Amino acid sequence: MTRPAPLLAWHSVASSRDPAGLDALLADDVVFRSPAVHTSQEGRALTTAYLSAAITVLGPTLTYVREWYAADSAVLEFTASLDGRTVHGVDMLTWGPDGRLTDFTVMVRPFTGLQKLMELMAAELTR
Numbered sequence: 001m002t003r004p005a006p007l008l009a010w011h012s013v014a015s016s017r018d019p020a021g022l023d024a025l026l027a028d029d030v031v032f033r034s035p036a037v038h039t040s041q042e043g044r045a046l047t048t049a050y051l052s053a054a055i056t057v058l059g060p061t062l063t064y065v066r067e068w069y070a071a072d073s074a075v076l077e078f079t080a081s082l083d084g085r086t087v088h089g090v091d092m093l094t095w096g097p098d099g100r101l102t103d104f105t106v107m108v109r110p111f112t113g114l115q116k117l118m119e120l121m122a123a124e125l126t127r
Helices: 005-016 019-025 044-058 111-125
Strands: 026-033 063-069 073-082 085-095 101-109
Touching: 005 019, 005 044, 005 063, 005 073, 005 085, 019 026, 019 044, 026 044, 044 073, 044 101, 044 111, 073 111, 085 111, 101 111
Parallel strands: 026 101
Antiparallel strands: 063 073, 073 085, 085 101
16 A cells, blocks of 8 residues: 555645644644643644744654555554653644544653653743
């Protein structure tokens, strides 16, 4: 199976570390689920804020190591380094028939890496 277009678009945004591509990629009613926030973040504006911050925080060392995908969804395994701590996680993406992301869920381990990620993301989100 050829890599689906929404997955190619996400990889382009992540590798360029330029959140400008998010507007065309995210559905208006996209839902973002963070490993650090209890409630889902709904809508393009909030999801763009979180993903833009993640691109800034994780981007310099973000490496996707494996991926699994179907016609309307994907799971991307990644690693990154944050102040000497390696984080390991997955991004789970779902998209609609129009190719726009409708759901973006992130899971991260280990706990110390998640704590560092939370610290850096909070700082970036408040800028």
